[in-house]
Amino acid sequence: MRVTDPVLSVRGARLALGARTLWTDLDLDVAPGEFVAVLGANGSGKTSLLRAILGEHRLSDGGILVDGRPARRGDRRIGYIPQQRGQDPALRIRGRDLVGLGVDGHRWGLPLPGRERRARIDVLLASVGGSHYANAPVALLSGGEQQRLRVAQALAGDPLLMLCDEPLASLDLRAQRVVSELIDRHRRERGFGVMFVTHDVNPILGMVDRVLYLAGGRFRIGTPDEVLRSEVLSELYQAEVDVVRTRGRVVIVGAPDHTHHEHELEVDA
Amino acid sequence: MSDWWSALFDFRDYGELLALLHNSILAGAVLGIAGGLIGVFVMTRDLAFAVHGISELSFAGAAAGLLLGIGVVEGSILGSLVAALLIGLLGSRARERNSITAVLMPFGLGLGILCLALYPGRATTKFGLLTGQIVAVDDPRLSALAIVSAIVVIGLLVMWRPLTFASLDAEVAAARGVPVRGISIAFMLLLGLAVAASIQIVGALLVLSILVTPAAAALRISSSQLWVPVLSMLFAVTSLVGGIMLALGSSVPISPYVTTISFVIYLVCRLAGRRVRDRRTLVASERAV
Numbered sequence: 001m002r003v004t005d006p007v008l009s010v011r012g013a014r015l016a017l018g019a020r021t022l023w024t025d026l027d028l029d030v031a032p033g034e035f036v037a038v039l040g041a042n043g044s045g046k047t048s049l050l051r052a053i054l055g056e057h058r059l060s061d062g063g064i065l066v067d068g069r070p071a072r073r074g075d076r077r078i079g080y081i082p083q084q085r086g087q088d089p090a091l092r093i094r095g096r097d098l099v100g101l102g103v104d105g106h107r108w109g110l111p112l113p114g115r116e117r118r119a120r121i122d123v124l125l126a127s128v129g130g131s132h133y134a135n136a137p138v139a140l141l142s143g144g145e146q147q148r149l150r151v152a153q154a155l156a157g158d159p160l161l162m163l164c165d166e167p168l169a170s171l172d173l174r175a176q177r178v179v180s181e182l183i184d185r186h187r188r189e190r191g192f193g194v195m196f197v198t199h200d201v202n203p204i205l206g207m208v209d210r211v212l213y214l215a216g217g218r219f220r221i222g223t224p225d226e227v228l229r230s231e232v233l234s235e236l237y238q239a240e241v242d243v244v245r246t247r248g249r250v251v252i253v254g255a256p257d258h259t260h261h262e263h264e265l266e267v268d269a
Numbered sequence: 270m271s272d273w274w275s276a277l278f279d280f281r282d283y284g285e286l287l288a289l290l291h292n293s294i295l296a297g298a299v300l301g302i303a304g305g306l307i308g309v310f311v312m313t314r315d316l317a318f319a320v321h322g323i324s325e326l327s328f329a330g331a332a333a334g335l336l337l338g339i340g341v342v343e344g345s346i347l348g349s350l351v352a353a354l355l356i357g358l359l360g361s362r363a364r365e366r367n368s369i370t371a372v373l374m375p376f377g378l379g380l381g382i383l384c385l386a387l388y389p390g391r392a393t394t395k396f397g398l399l400t401g402q403i404v405a406v407d408d409p410r411l412s413a414l415a416i417v418s419a420i421v422v423i424g425l426l427v428m429w430r431p432l433t434f435a436s437l438d439a440e441v442a443a444a445r446g447v448p449v450r451g452i453s454i455a456f457m458l459l460l461g462l463a464v465a466a467s468i469q470i471v472g473a474l475l476v477l478s479i480l481v482t483p484a485a486a487a488l489r490i491s492s493s494q495l496w497v498p499v500l501s502m503l504f505a506v507t508s509l510v511g512g513i514m515l516a517l518g519s520s521v522p523i524s525p526y527v528t529t530i531s532f533v534i535y536l537v538c539r540l541a542g543r544r545v546r547d548r549r550t551l552v553a554s555e556r557a558v
Contacts, residue, residue, distance in 0.1 A: 054444050074446015082440050089313050090438045097494050098438070105434035106445045110426055111494065137492040153441065163444070 144175025301506030308484030353461030401524030
């Protein structure tokens with residue numbers, strides 16, 4: 001029985017930030033090892049959903065359970081992979097120190113060097129193919145190499161649920177493939193659920209089990225074939241939207257662009 | 270010319286002076302350790318400008334302490350803590366923080382000048398608050414410095430890992446449950462204490478030479494989590510103790526010696542750092558091929 005329990009369970013969730021409701025009546029179960037892509041325009045509340053799961057936003061209604069327990073801040077069973085950024089103080093340190101922050105950065109006191117800690121970091125680095133550049137400052141690494149370190153950092157907590165917030169943004173196509181395949185391989189081997197926020201589903205289209213599409217306060221959940229269709233998205237956006245499949249890629253045409261103040265709201269949140 | 274030289278460097282009766290001024294040297298060493306250590310986080314948290322702002326309010330506090338008879342050290346600690354707390358609470362984002370610092374700074378300086386103008390005592394004491402001490406550090410002041418520095422160092426050691434995580438990688442740290450906001454406020458309070466201690470030796474205008482320059486120099490030549498703080502402390506102690514020892518017997522405040530040494534260390538590290546960087550870039554590009 002235990003195996004089939006969802007690692008993430010969202011029930012009747014509503015999130016309002018200020019006067020604006022981002023989504024309502026959201027129900028979602030993520031099974032162990034399941035890969036869910038979270039799609040939608042800027043300001044549709046994708047990142048805010050991850051923040052709510054992390055306990056950083058309080059829901060206006062409904063509840064979120066992570067492996068059967070209410071979402072709370074600092075849940076060690078959740079891994080988190082952020083977007084790669086060109087301007088970031090984390091760029092100043094060495095790769096292995098970035099991974100080390102994931103291992104014990106939340107604990108008080110000094111990072112006392114030890115054989116065990118070192119071995120743990122080495123294993124994590126090897127699991128993302130990052131051993132050979134681990135001692136270089138992060139700033140000298142490519143975007144793809146940096147994101148592989150982020151995967152290792154997030155794996156350090158042995159998560160049941162991996163939250164990824166645009167981990168492929170600003171990567172080139174090859175790096176996008178390497179990083180998404182890495183996340184896919186580890187969720188199969190380790191059996192953690194994945195919530196993967198992205199503005200472009202194509203790099204992960206072949207890996208995704210289900211899609212959560214957020215738009216205009218509404219949402220659809222289903223397999224990519226069920227959700228990424230013209231009539232489904234047109235209803236969701238309440239506008240003419242065409243979903244074109246060409247050469248194994250999905251192109252969404254005509255999705256209404258969200259206004260700038262909505263975008264800013266998302267950034268502020 | 271020789272007049273200038275003898276004003277700057279005078280090593281007659283050096284041994285006796287050294288014995289007289291061993292308090293100052295101890296104070297410099299203690300402050301160097303605390304300042305060099307906290308400087309690393311000042312750099313990673315991008316707080317250099319905030320340090321300058323805090324020091325002006327600390328100067329105001331010290332001047333008020335002098336005028337009202339509460340004591341210079343007590344006044345400067347109070348001014349520092351108020352400024353650090355205000356900047357920490359109101360300026361969680363870099364841009365807000367800079368504008369709040371810029372607003373507080375002239376106000377603090379003005380307040381300090383007002384208090385000094387009203388104070389009837391000696392002019393050198395007044396001047397010293399801004400540009401550093403010339404007189405020996407007495408026992409009560411040394412113990413005050415030692416206690417404040419000890420609080421700073423112990424506070425930093427206790428929250429070292431979460432502070433590092435929150436400073437380098439705030440988004441992931443928050444996701445991992447590090448109390449990023451609480452850590453930030455606690456850090457600002459420690460920074461306030463470090464600024465108040467530094468003012469006693471180098472003066473409000475030159476605090477950056479203790480709290481920023483050594484760490485900036487260390488970051489030029491290393492990115493190791495161990496060596497950056499160690500080098501930063503070493504540079505700060507060298508600047509302070511070296512400055513005090515050169516200033517012995519001269520009629521000039523110690524601050525120009527301290528700031529010059531710390532600046533020269535920075536220059537050397539910058540030059541050496543370019544070499545290190547070139548080599549690393551080469552290694553990185555070879556690896557990419």
